Amino acid sequence: MSAAVRAVTRPVEPLFLDRWSPRAFDASSIPQADLDTIFEAARWAPSAFNYQPWRLLYATRDGEDWGRFLGLLLPFNQSWVQNASALIFILSDTLITTRGSEDAKPSHSHSFDAGAAWVLMALQATRLGYHSHAMTGIDLAKAQQELDVPERFRIEAAVAIGRIADKAILPEALQAREAPSGRKDISEFVGVGNFQG
16 A cells, blocks of 8 residues: 555544555455444444434345345446455435434434444454445445335445455456545645635
8 A cells, every 4th residue: 555645644543544445355255253243333333312323234245145235236336346245235214213202303414323333334344354345336226125125214325345355356447446545635624614615
């Protein structure tokens, strides 16, 4: 990995830099215990009113649902996800019911909260020696139907998890992109006071 691309301007936890999104996976199996640890990390994500609106549906490459889950991705993503160890669909409940009430109301933060669960999963996967790659290249209508997702739930993304492989397994056009990416300087997205563009 290029040190210049991953150079920090302030000290941060190295795990944040170790996490990146490759497409070259080695087609190995993932033990259920490792997946459960990754799911446990998601369990501890913060959420509005502690509602925990995320739902995780998954298939492993050795499981009977693998081909079905893979078929819900757009063809480009199928081409490289086929070598992952697990494929997880992250959903969020767009409605929230407060304690003591049966009245469901629209949730403002369901996607935000599901994103918090995703990042904890990604960091836990990295800590275990795996890599993860989230994507929205999904046939959303087909996935909603195929996975029996109720209308109140939003499919946020799919995540491939696996052990990294040599980039030579990828088509030549993707090999050049198979490296950790840099980030904007904090001055480009942080501002004091009002929005300034």
